[in-house]
Amino acid sequence: METSTVAANSRTSTQVITSEQLLKHWQGHRNLTRRVIEAFPEDEFFKFSIGGMRTFADLAMEMVRMAVPGIRGVVTGKWETAEGADIFNGVAMPATRKEVLQLWDNVTKEIDTFWPQIPAQHFQDVEVAFGQWENPIYSTIFYFIDNEIHHRGQGYVYLRALGIEPPHFYER
Amino acid sequence: METSTVAANSRTSTQVITSEQLLKHWQGHRNLTRRVIEAFPEDEFFKFSIGGMRTFADLAMEMVRMAVPGIRGVVTGKWETAEGADIFNGVAMPATRKEVLQLWDNVTKEIDTFWPQIPAQHFQDVEVAFGQWENPIYSTIFYFIDNEIHHRGQGYVYLRALGIEPPHFYER
Numbered sequence: 001m002e003t004s005t006v007a008a009n010s011r012t013s014t015q016v017i018t019s020e021q022l023l024k025h026w027q028g029h030r031n032l033t034r035r036v037i038e039a040f041p042e043d044e045f046f047k048f049s050i051g052g053m054r055t056f057a058d059l060a061m062e063m064v065r066m067a068v069p070g071i072r073g074v075v076t077g078k079w080e081t082a083e084g085a086d087i088f089n090g091v092a093m094p095a096t097r098k099e100v101l102q103l104w105d106n107v108t109k110e111i112d113t114f115w116p117q118i119p120a121q122h123f124q125d126v127e128v129a130f131g132q133w134e135n136p137i138y139s140t141i142f143y144f145i146d147n148e149i150h151h152r153g154q155g156y157v158y159l160r161a162l163g164i165e166p167p168h169f170y171e172r
Numbered sequence: 173m174e175t176s177t178v179a180a181n182s183r184t185s186t187q188v189i190t191s192e193q194l195l196k197h198w199q200g201h202r203n204l205t206r207r208v209i210e211a212f213p214e215d216e217f218f219k220f221s222i223g224g225m226r227t228f229a230d231l232a233m234e235m236v237r238m239a240v241p242g243i244r245g246v247v248t249g250k251w252e253t254a255e256g257a258d259i260f261n262g263v264a265m266p267a268t269r270k271e272v273l274q275l276w277d278n279v280t281k282e283i284d285t286f287w288p289q290i291p292a293q294h295f296q297d298v299e300v301a302f303g304q305w306e307n308p309i310y311s312t313i314f315y316f317i318d319n320e321i322h323h324r325g326q327g328y329v330y331l332r333a334l335g336i337e338p339p340h341f342y343e344r
Contacts, residue, residue, distance in 0.1 A: 021311075025314060029318075138193070149322050150322075150324070152322070154326065
């Protein structure tokens with residue numbers, strides 16, 4: 001018993017980042033992105049863009065469409081593509097920002113529900129995500145997070161171009 | 173001996189992300205940012221901006237100025253501020269993009285040199301980075317990376333506004 005306790009403690013203390021910390025990190029970023037969505041005027045959220053890029057509504061919906069089948073794929077090994085039967089896959093663009101925020105909050109709950117089901121050793125397993133991208137699970141999860149930071153940074157430029165001050169980047 | 177080997181293997185297999193993997197993750201992002209710097213025309217790199225934001229030269233130099241005292245602080249516990257004596261701190265904006273790229277490559281080597289000196293258990297230590305931000309070391313390192321992704325995403329909008337196709341986000 002004593003040896004196994006020591007080993008368990010040792011494991012915890014030498015984690016670069018624990019599973020729980022990574023969940024909190026992701027949800028912290030998602031909380032900031034939610035406030036960026038709220039910072040847009042209703043019409044500009046759906047229509048404003050620069051240089052032929054997608055609107056922030058399109059970018060936010062990409063995050064929604066990636067996150068739920070993503071976390072389900074991580075947990076179940078079933079990577080449903082956009083053509084799949086999942087309620088979030090292929091979900092149509094809502095007509096209002098309020099509905100996008102409701103979807104956002106549903107995703108927050110889905111992630112919180114699925115995340116604790118990731119077995120500790122699974123982060124290092126290599127899997128083909130969405131039938132296309134072969135990477136360790138940790139790397140696939142970082143892709144979800146990094147992709148969100150990347151597109152949210154673009155949303156900051158849209159807001160500045162509209163004369164709106166975005167939320168502070170360091171507040172999560 | 174056998175018990176300690178089992179414990180060590182167990183530690184490795186249950187890491188969410190190892191120290192070496194996190195280094196590779198950061199340097200992969202830095203490699204992409206380097207290509208974004210290269211994608212800018214020389215003059216626009218130093219002068220183009222949208223909505224009163226900083227130029228991409230300013231953003232790239234923020235990354236340079238944060239990374240080296242950052243990784244040194246992580247390793248040594250000495251967090252030199254921009255007023256410090258470090259050669260990278262307070263370093264003036266170079267006159268050419270080529271010189272920025274040379275600084276960038278110096279930073280790459282500094283990170284590679286310092287990183288392996290981070291003790292395994294140190295990622296979970298809480299420290300006040302740069303005399304201001306009290307966080308676990310892993311969180312401080314993620315701030316360096318996330319801040320770079322955030323500002324690089326803004327550089328993508330600048331490039332698109334200039335009619336230039338940025339490098340693929342998923343290529344590191």
